[in-house]
């Protein structure tokens with residue numbers, strides 16, 4: 342290992358520079374496993390949202406990632422499966438993927454990680470012990486425990502302001518758990534405008550399918566009211582693989598005339614999640630979505646035309662990941678985030694994280710959980726942290742080989758930047774000046790996180 346300072350027995354120089362690979366691996370793992378994270382995209386809700394707060398074994402096993410896998414091994418037709426009760430569905434998934442087969446897939450292994458973390462028997466043949474355990478839990482203290490286990494400091498929800506039922510919940514819940522922040526999900530606005538405009542018109546809004554008359558102004562004030570109520574950190578949309586920009590179609594017009602002006606007016610970033618092909622096999626319902634390769638040129642164009650708007654971007658196709666890194670090198674208003682959905686597998690997370698470290702240093706957000714069920718935070722973060730630690734270690738080792746050692750404080754700074762600092766700065770959770778003083782070790786030059 343490189344480094345001209347004299348080596349101490351413990352693998353560190355008197356200045357705290359780490360000079361042994363084993364010691365480096367130990368310290369990086371320690372920092373990555375213990376640094377609190379902001380989970381910037383989930384589908385979780387706090388207990389005050391009642392039935393939307395999903396936790397427990399039946400929810401875990403009926404997660405659509407597992408349901409898709411179950412259909413590959415069980416001789417059950419989708420229409421029969423959907424007619425079962427949730428308990429029966431969970432039993433079938435357990436029997437199929439965990440008893441009759443070895444749970445080798447990432448989503449199935451995740452359940453095993455959760456069982457172990459909670460002290461449950463991962464070799465059980467039935468779910469009775471697990472069901473008893475989850476029934477005993479008090480939602481509030483259990484939430485505290487799970488967040489602590491996952492070392493998740495803050496959870497960002499996905500909130501649909503075009504869903505009247507969800508909006509009704511917001512009206513009656515003035516105090517949301519402070520660890521949960523909201524985002525405004527724009528899918529119904531941007532992907533189903535015809536139906537959404539009809540529903541809004543029925544509710545008395547002066548909007549129409551062709552965006553004529555007062556439609557744009559009405560949409561702006563509808564969203565402004567949602568922002569006032571929900572105090573979101575950003576706006577977000579999932580888009581199909583064939584999303585193009587600019588085109589002048591109705592979606593492009595709503596982006597240009599409603600979403601981007603709202604982003605400017607409220608200083609809110611806009612998150613683009615591109616590449617999903619909804620309903621490739623509709624019989625599988627939520628498990629039936631697929632993916633396709635997106636046009637990164639559309640993101641570049643949005644960033645170029647709107648230098649005053651901050652964009653977050655995650656792409657579903659593995660083939661898009663390198664292009665996204667290159668686009669981020671061109672546009673400092675673009676923040677790549679997460680290894681989304683079908684990419685959240687160790688081999689692919691490693692590949693993407695290495696690519697991002699090599700092209701972007703620490704100026705990206707390596708992961709989000711996309712958790713829908715509370716306990717998924719445990720496995721998704723545990724699995725991701727291990728991979729990220731390995732990738733980071735490799736990068737530091739390469740740096741050592743090139744002639745530079747790192748200190749513990751530098752590792753802590755780097756991980757804090759990726760796990761929370763980049764996001765905080767992007768959404769204005771605190772000023773970057775504050776971040777710099779919080780995160781940077783003494784005597785190190787301040788580097789802007791933006």
Ligand code: RAT
Nearest residue numbers: 384499579614681682711713
């Ligand atoms: O990852 C998922 O669970 C997907 O089903 C979607 O929720 C996706 O993440 C999305 O936000 O659209």
Ligand code: ZN
Nearest residue numbers: 382383384711
């Ligand atoms: Zn999601």
